[in-house]
Amino acid sequence: MSALPFPASVYAARLARAGELASAAGLDAVIVGPGPDLRYLLGVEGDTIERLTALVLVPGADAVIVVPRMELAKVRDIAAGELGVRIADWVDGEDPYALVLQALPSAATRVAVSDALPALHVIPIGERTGVRLELATPVLREARMVKDTAEATELARAGAAIDAVHRRVPEWLRAGRTEREVAADIAAAIVEEGHETVEFVIVGSGPNGADPHHEVSDRVIQDGDVVVVDIGGAVPSGYNSDSTRTYAVGSPTDEQAERIAVLVRAQQAAVDAVRPGVTASEVDAAARTVLSDAGLGDAFLHRTGHGIGVSVHEEPYIAPGNDLPLHEGMAFSIEPGIYFPGEWGARIEDIVVVTADGCRRLNVAPHELRSVG
Structure with a gap:
């Protein structure tokens, strides 16, 4: 065989x-x-x-x-x-x-x-x-850059597997546990839910969530923390998942809830902008405009997305200045974020595949801020 x-x-x-x-x-x-x-x-x-x-x-x-x-x-x-x-x-x-x-x-x-x-x-x-x-x-x-049907199927398999992990995050994310302890449970679940390898686990609680590339630490999660959970792995074919959700331990403040609601709208605006012929920079601008109009433009520190396949990060990059036209079959993340140094951060991320008239979202776990713990 x-x-x-x-x-x-x-x-x-x-x-x-x-x-x-x-x-x-x-x-x-x-x-x-x-x-x-x-x-x-x-x-x-x-x-x-x-x-x-x-x-x-x-x-x-x-x-x-x-x-x-x-x-x-x-x-x-x-x-x-x-x-x-x-x-x-x-x-x-x-x-x-x-x-x-x-x-x-x-x-x-x-x-x-x-x-x-x-x-x-x-x-x-x-x-x-x-x-x-x-x-x-x-x-x-x-x-x-352009995925065939078999590749898109494997990316969808990976997306469903990581969605299953996000649905289980409330089992482990609560006040009194460290980021590292929560991350260990998540890593085990990534394999349990169908991945062959764990590529990364980010658990950014409270002020650590304001660092987009924070991984884990021994910080004890506290009641009232906003927590960024960004996770991914490779299924046996070698194709990767990558999805981020933001959680609140206990009840968020009104300001946090309002700002994260804007972030969810910005992410959806970028997803809605995806279709063949649109440029990568135009998709980025769709998310950036929503955040800027709400006074949160300066809190968005990075590009809107990156391609994914046998690598977690590959082309196309959904970023300002990238005038590459999108083509049917391209697969990439849509992941705007907002970050407030010393306080908290939030990010929402899905993988999408460009279709003939729009895109297919491969991650469907709830996008709205979810209270846990």
């Missing part, structure tokens, strides 16, 4: 598409190191270590993967058996960069590397090829 999350034909099509995009960009080759790009193209992550693993894509030619023989078992059946990717394996004491050069066209002048390939390998490859390497990000981004 195949170890691939999707049928081999899906990965064959992805490899072909990446080759077409590389050719259209005028590239002679693309070198992909371990990480999300390799997982997208081959269904395996690979290991970023001192030993070189690299997939070499040359438009119009068979792909080659250079891999240490000690790592060969991870890719042999998938690459050679199902996708027809040629394997060039090596052992310690041999020169893996010579294998990369052998896979490149002899007259190559434009070679791009994935952004996850370590400098430890990028510099020797550049020195040996004699060409100025460039980033393959534009090519690989174009391939990954």
